[in-house]
Structure formats: structure tokens, C-alpha cells
Amino acid sequence: MQAFTRSPAEIFGYDIRYVIPLFQRPYVWDEELQWAPLWADVRTVAENILNAPVGYLGPQASPHFLGAIVLDQPLVPTGYIAVRNVVDGQQRLTTLQLLLDAAQWVAQQHGAPVDAQALRALVQNTPAITQQRWEIFKVWPTDRDQAAFEAAMDDDQEVPSELAATRIAQAHAFFVKEITAWATATDGPADPVPRIRTLAQTLRDHLKLVVIDLEPGDNAQVIFETLNHRGAPLLAADLMKNFVFQLAGAHDADVVGLYRKYWQDLDSDYWRARVARGRQYVPRVDIFVNHWMVARFLKEVPADRIFTAFRDEVRAGKLEIEPLLADLDAGAKTFATLDSWPVDSAVGQFRYRALQALDSAVVTPLLLWLLRWPEKEMPARQRDKALRSFESWLVRRTLCRLTAKDINRLVLDLLREMNAAGPANAGDVVERYLAAQTADSRVWPSDDVVRTALETEPLYKSLLRARLRMVLEAIEDNRRTAKSEEARCPRGLTVEHVLPQAWREHWTTGITSESDAAERDSLMHTLGNLTLVNGRLNPALSNRPWTDEQALERGLGPTGKRTELAKHSTLKLNADLVHGAATAWDHDLIRARTAELTEAVLEIWPAPQDLAPRAVPAQRDPLPAGDEPSAEGKYQPLTQWLLAQAAEELPITFDDLEDVLGTPLAPSARRHPPYWYSPSNSLGKAIAAAGFKATGVNLNAERLVLRRK
Template sequence: MAKTLEAHDKLIREIFEGSYQFEIPDYQRPYAWTTEQAGELFDDLISAMQDARVSGASSQYFLGSIVLIKADRDPKSFVVDGQQRLSTLTILLAVLRVLMPNSASFLTKYLYKEGNPEWGESNEYRLKAREEDADFFRTYVQEQGGLERLVSSTDKLKDSRLRYRENATLLLKKAKALSPADLNALWKFLANDCSLVVISTPDLEAAYRIFSVLNNRGLDLAPIDIIKAQVLGLIRTTAGEVKSRAYAKEWSRIESSLGRDAFGDLFGHIRSIYAKKKQKYILVKEFQEHVTEYKTPIDLVDKVIKSYAEVWDFVRDADFEATEHAETINEHLSWLNRVDFKDWVPPALVYFKRFRQQPKLLAEFFQSLERLTYFLLVTKVGINERIETYAALTKEIEPETFKGDLAALTTLALTDAQKRKFVAALNGDVYEDLPKARMALVLRLESLVRAPGVQLQNAVSLEHVLPQTPPDGSDWLQWFPDENEREAWTHRLANLVPLDRNKNSSASNYDFAKKKSVYFKGKGTASPFILTQEARSENEWTPEILIDRQERLVGVLKKHWALEMSPTESVCEGSERHAFAFDAADY
């Protein structure tokens, strides 16, 4: 009977002598260890070797664990966890072979078993990299003479292959710095005194369960890798090995195109599209439970992952291309991406996927989605209500009968009560009350007051024109003798301006005249921000100026986000505006 689980402490020479033929499955991520991790491994080995030499003790040095899918008595071993460590150790063995030519043939057997061509035997490599990297790894790491060519190469490499070269270069440099005696001692220590715990099971599910318990490093697998393994396994079972390999390459292509982090984010967004509720369990479990195409894996890749990945690519980068309205669409996307939450993405992906060929509809939708999103941000709506709101919007978009008309998306509309709440928040203390929204708000305002087409620069910081702590005897206290009135204005939109570079914080308390020339201007050039230039153009900074400025700036945002009230509400708002200008808390 096949055993379900085996765990053995194995010396490195036992790991690489032939009992295991390690293979990195296609669903694994690319080799990702940087010179930081490779250098740390080498330095740890040297330190442990020196400690053992001083103490005279012969205790094993533990290098961690690896998790394999392996049948009894079959050397073929699929690596679930441990790719980074095994690959780096292989590179180190190749480095030692370069620097110890008298032992080259001996060391080669730990990289591969030489076959006999006359008998039709090919080499049996101790470690097979992912299929797309396997030939490269064999040629430039495992084969004799390959590592020297790799290190001296000036070819433009990326991903795994770049990491192979960088780590080979680093390890070769570090090993060259050792004396011949220390180099020989390092090889003996590595082979005879260093070990890995090898955990193997013939069952894929058990292997991942073990991996999830043991792996804390964050560099090997992620939920998307587990989903990939399961999806490709289903394709292999239902459509065959050739089809599975083709979809493995397509999966890797999509992941490389998006980048690993964005690809992982996409799966969370897809889960939200289907589940329409807050995530309670691990992503793998909820993805399996809610994404209906999971049971038909080819459809999952072709109709869900592939299509949403393409949309997600230009949603996150705000670089949609179309013959019309593309600039408007991308502008709204860029401001959505500045928000500190991404709950808006699922309905955005669904709408974009359905109406990608109708850019006019897209422009109108994302204008309204920007308004809804900034309303939720500025009024500090909680995460649960946010998720419910966007889930409701997704439900309104999904029916086949929906043709893109925004009038049918009631979730996008704001009631007069919501508009009042939005305007009140814009008119209030945005600096201290809205720390997650203040920079996005000021920069959105900046983008709206400048001439169309003028590029917006990112601000380094927000500056209070009226200082938060004005010094005694300053003009500020003459203009704002009432402390309550001064505090009421300090953190509001009218008193905030963006700065384009770091400034000496001590300058923030200068009198207005000096502050204008020193703080809002540098080396003879005016600030690139219109809001800052407007403040600098004033001769004084009094409550009257702030009242007018606040009304104008909030008015710009009200117009942009269509926050006009119904006629009766507008009368009420107008009667309260003057009183509100002096005390936002009374609104």
C-alpha cells in the first residue's frame, strides 16, 4: 500500500545523488530569489561552517524543508515547496565545480547523471526547472562550461533567467574570495553536514495542505499558484497533457503581462464579481465555491481569466485605447485608482468587459463611478456598506437585458440627502477628518481648475496657507483674532495647497508675505500648481478671502460631480451657506 506521507532528514549529498529527480511543475511561479536571499544562504553556510570548525562539533546544519509529490520508489519528484532553495543550491554546486576543476567530474554527478550516447542514454538531471526555463537552466547552470558563459553574458534577460545570472554572478564572486582550503571545506560541509527535511506525499491535496502549514517565507506559492495547479490538473485529466501544457503557457503569459501582484489582485476581483459579498475564507476556497466556470477549467481560462485580465490591464494603468472618449475614460480611471480602496474594480471590470466597444457609454459610466466612489471615500462609508454598494451595482450591470443605459443603474445615482452629505464633507475639515482622501481631493480639484490638457504633477505634500500654529505677533493673528474661527478654517479646502517638492517645515509658520516668496516659490520659478499660484497672487489671507475661495472651490467639485440639489433643496442650501462658511460643524 502506498504511504500517504513521508518525512526524512536528508543530507545535501543524498538530495542530489540521484534518489530524487526533482521537477518544477508548470504551475509554479518563476524562480524569484534575488541576490539578497542567495547571498544570505551563502553567508549562513560560511558562518555555520566556521562555527563548526571552532567548536569541533559535528552537528548538522538545517537548511529548511521541501514538499514533494512523489510516489513510492519512483525518483520523479514534483516540487510543491522548495523551488527557490533547490535551484539556488544547484547554482552553488555549479559555482563550486567552476572553482574546483580537479573535482569537476565528481561534482558534476550532483548536477546530472551522465548518459551513454552509444547506448541511447541521455543525461538525467537532478533538477528540472519549469518547462519554459528548463533548457536555459540545463545549458547555463548544469552543463559544464555553461555557468561561465552565463556570468559573462551581456544578453538582455528577464524574470527567472535574470535571477539565475544575478545569483550565479554573486555566488561566484563570494566563492572566489575564499582560499582553496576554505573552498574545499565549504563543499565538504555542504555535502556532509547540511540537510533538508524532505516531506513527500503522492497526493496533491495533502501536499498543498502541508505546504500551507510550513511555508511562511512568502516567496514560493500564493493562492493563485494553488488555483493554477488545480485548474491545470483538471485540464490534464479532461483534455490531456498537450492541452494542459498549452494552457500552462497561456497562464504564464497572462501572469507575466500583468505582473504577479496585479495577477493575484485580479483573482480577488473575479471572486468579488461572482460572490458579491465580503471575503470570509481563503481565496482558494471562495474562488472554487463561487466562480461557476471553475468546474469547466478551459472556459475559466478562456472566458473569465483571460478576458478579465485584458480589461484589468488597462483599468489599473488607465491606458485604454479607442477612437473616441479614451482620454476621458482614462482620466476617470486615473482618479479612481488614487482611492485607497479597490472595491470599485469588480463592477468596473464587468461593465468594461460588456461595453468595451462603446466608449461613449464607458465615459459616462466611469464619470458616474468616480462620483459614487469619491462620495463613499469622502463620507467615510464603512467597508461592509461599500462592498454591498458595489455588489448591488454589479448585479445591475450583469443581466443580458441591460444595454448600458446609466438610468437603469440606480446604485450610481445619489439622492439629495447623499449629495448634501457629500457637500458637507467637502466643506468641512478635510485635512484631519479625511486623511485617506485629502491628497486625492486637492489634486482632483487642481486638475479641474487648470487648463484642459495641462499635465498634472503629483504633489509631495499639502501645505496649510494659514499655519496650524501661527506664532505670536504674526499677521495671521491679526487677520484671525478669533481662535475658533481660525481653527475652523485651518484644515479646509480653501486653506490647503499642494507643494511639488520637500520644503523646510520651519517655513510653514512664516508671515504670509514671506511665505509666498520663500515657500510657494523656489529658485525663481513659480509653483506648477494653480491652487498654489492662486494663493500666492493674493495680498492677504483673511476670512473674507477664504469664504469666497471655499465657495468657489467646492463649487468646482459640485459641478464636476453633479451635486446640484433639487430646487427645494437648493433653497435650503443657499440659506445655510453663509453660516456654514464660518463653522462647518453647524451644517
């Protein structure tokens, strides 16, 4: 390859077309990171020229370096406009053309015709020698951006409303606005012509790029990968796309046809949008291709090695491009439509319960693998059996507080087992494989193990709120019939204690000793004392005595907690609760309801009856009185709750934390990210006392990740 330093006048000053292949990523530069800094640099050079002393060779000013572009030269028949394919630097070249055209438009409105013509020569080829309308442009972007680019570069008409929100149209409008304001500034010369002439001179001659021309035999893909860190970082999917279509072109495949059939949708805003993955926000397309590759290649694919793993698999397997792209496209359609499955289907339930509520995205490859097969190859009953078996395994282990550290390897092993056996009996394979596991990190808890765990487990403290809410929702769903007004339990309800956490205020009847109080405290967070309500109960109402008579006796108004709970809920869960406790809510009723709801859990998430009974690992004991860590006041419940967690990382929302605390967060926690990281305030002390630290605080999304130190 050959590298030369060139100015825009040298790059665009003759009839030539710089074509961005359609498999390159779309235009992604924005105002904050690229347009505004570029304009600031160009403006500085222009002002330096305006203020520089004039020498023998004209005003002296240092040029501004814009970076590098890599070009490949395809064969073009004699008599046609010269063409260069842009291997790297398409964002830079597109932006430079938009800037030059915006300056040309301002020069046409406020400057001298000669300057407007000089700039027009850098954005348009000679019309007489063009054969297609788009050949007039010096740069021709990838197909997704072509309509917006053509509209933005047309000085004779407004950009259509449907294209005005595109980044290309916005970039052109930004440069027009900034150049106009600078050229016609009231604190500058009254005549804008000198400023515009200086700007034209700057844009033509005082900007520099390194132009790397590839020679025959140069590997365009290797050079592309080496330079991909420039400007806006490339997505893993961008690198994959470039690689696979370069390969397709080398084998004389129909690159345009393959791209439009299999990849074009992946370049849409939906796929490039950033979504939460743990403490990070990652483009949706990169999350998808990571899961798809695990399901496709049956190998672990680290999130930071998606492209290299893909490239190595394609090279080692000598895979055919079209079948590979077809499989990727089918997987993308499956992934994009996961939320369209009925909520009461096995797929819809698995998506909500496993992927969302249990926040176990690592099992997504399993779901993609099961959904890739048509009914004739994998009967729906086998698919559903596989999902329900895995969901049961996952929920039971979560309720028993068993580790999730080995789940990624378990998913891989399951995928290999199913792949070897074929799709026809996938459900049988999953159930048989999970039932045979004996390691602590993989065992499927039996009914007796779950009963033993839930009998005393303080679920309110040991489960994230979304997980606990999902379990109670599933119990409610299980109690509803087809005749219910609503077939499914509403989402987003609040988890409520029946016996309130502040029971000492109005619930001391029958408590005659410290052991009675300790027993009540131990039962307070168990499954039998928890329910769902349609909205947050007023704390004053939530803490009232159970019956109306007790409320009247204490001068608290005409209604007790039982009446208020019935008033705030239409759930079967609460109707049964209120009906079964007409006069009191005591320890025996809590234990009985825990046993009753546990049986519902075992019915919703069944397991093979011949599972080997294995002891549940010892739970963390509550801190003895007087041994609490040095967390202050209202934040002690957070410390206690964190100490009960088994996970290394806890993605959590601000609302979840307020549920744990039973009180609102301090206003500073919602306004200032540093508040979460300070070891000196009460919140920071509570988190540190449990051995955790706050990371990835996002005030807009109101979420963060608590990570074990």
C-alpha cells in the first residue's frame, strides 16, 4: 500500500467517485463527539489565517490533520469516472462532504460566486460525464444513507420531513447553521465575503488527510480491522459484516443481493440502539450476535471477542457464506420477536421469568436454539418441555439460593447434548440431563429440598424484588381460571408484607417475651407473609392492626389492615388470604400459608420425582444483635439484605432499593452519581458494610450494579 498526505482540493478536485460499500456501517457520527469538534478545529484554522501576517506566499497558518482514509481501486472501464472503494474512513469522508456542501451553500447565499463555485467543484462531478444521477456526487454512501445524503446535498429544495431526523441531514443542517453564524457574526467584519473566502481556502488547502491507497495483493480486511478504532468505535457486528462481505466479494458472490436479503435490517436503528447488559449499555445487535454465535457454534464467546471468534470459526470451518447469513438472519428475526409470544405460552413465560425477572440473559442461546427448528423437526411439546424443565431448574435453584456461577457452562453442555441428539426429543434430553446432575453448582432441587428451604427462608431479604414479584405473580396466575376477568396477573405490582415490618407499632398482641419477638421477626420475610398489591399502600394504613375492631380500639379509624388490603387488591392471592384470616393474622397462619404457597411453587415448577434429595447449602445467619456493621439508621436493612445475597453482581433499580429500605432514597442519590461512590455517607457505609460497592450508576435509567468487592 502507499500512503500520501492530501488536502481536500487534491482528494476531490477532479472528477472521481468515492463509493462506500453497502456492507459498511451507516453514518453514526454526531454533534457532541464529532461535528462540533471538527467545526471548532476548522474555524480555528480559518481565524488563524484571517489574523496571520501576509507573507510572500500568502497568509501563514498550520494545517489541521483530520486522520486517515483507506481506499481500494476497483477496475473501471475506460471512459467512466474514476472510482475508489472506501475501506476505512467513510464517516470522515461523508462528514467532510457535508461540511464542504454546507460551506458552498453559505457562500452562495452570503459570499462571492467564485468562492461558491470553488467549493461546488469539491462536492460535484461534471454533470456532462455522469451516466446515473448519483454519479454527480464525489462521495456516495452506503444504501441506508443514500436518500438522506442526496436530499441534504440538494441545494434547491428542503430536506423531506421523513429524512430530516437522519444524522446525515442533521449534520448538514448543523454545519449550515454554524458557518452562517460565523460568517455573518455581528462582532466581525460587516462584509462576510472575506470570511467566507478564507473558510473556502481553509477547507480546500489547509485540512490534511493521510490517504492510504491499497495495491494489488493488499488485504483490505486486515487493514480495516487495524484501523477500526478511529472516530466512532465500530460495533462487533460492523467488523463481522465487513469481513463476511469482503469474503463473499472475493468469491464473486452477489454481494448486493446477499446484503439486502440477509443483513440490511441489522443496520437499522432498532439493532444499533444501546440496551442494558449488566452495568453496561451495549448495541442490541452485538448482544444478539453474541447469543447467536454460542447457539450456532456451541462454544463460549466472550463479549469482547465476538468478531475474532466469528472470523476464526468461519475460516476454520470454511463455512459457506449464504447458509451462514441465512441462519444469522433467521436468528435475528427470532430474537426481535421474542416479546410477541403470548404471555401464557412456554416461550412467553420463559422470556419473562428467566430472561427478565431472573435476569439470566446467559440462557438466551438455549432459547434461540430451541426456536430455530420448524414444528416438523421439533414438536412444540418437546420445545415447551425443554423450556419448562430449564425454568423449573432455574427457579428452584434461585429459591434455594444455590449458586449461578456455572450456568454458562451448563447451557453450553446442554446445547451440545441437544445438538448431538437432534431436535426431535429436545425436551426429553433437557429434563434427563438436568435430572442427572449431582454437582452442587448444577443439581436440580427436589420437592423436599425446596420445602425445607422455603420453610424458613427470608425471601424478601434474599431475593431481588423483581424475582420475588415474579414468583408471587406466577402463584396468582396459577390460582386464576379461564373465567377470571383478567387471565394473567398484572405486571409491576408491589410486594407487600401482611404482618408489617414495623409490627411493633400496632401488632404486639400475643408477644410476651423476647423469643416471641424473635420468632415474629424470623417469620416476617418468609413466603407466607408476602403478597402483592395493586399500588403502594399508604405506610400508615399498611402498618395498621389486622382487624377493623383493633383499629377502632386504638383510635386509628374504622378500617384495619385486612380491610385495606382487600380494598387495594383484586387478586385471588389476597382474596384467599383475607378469607382465611377473618379475626387474626398470627405465626401459625404465616407458617400454614408458607406451606400452602410452597406447594403452589412446586406445582408451577415441577421436577422429576426421582431426583436425589441433596442438602441445601447453609444460609447466611442473620447478624446477632449488637453485631450490625457500621451502617447508619435507615440504611441498615440494605446491609442486611446484601449480606443475604449469593450473587457476585446485583443489577438493581432505585425502586428496588427503596423497597428493601422501606423508605425513599436521599434526594442526592437521584441527582449526583458521586453520592453512590462516597464511603463517608450513610448509603455508602451500608453498601460497604456488606462487602459490596456501587458501579455503573445510571441516573437516567435509575439503575446501578452492586458488585461484591
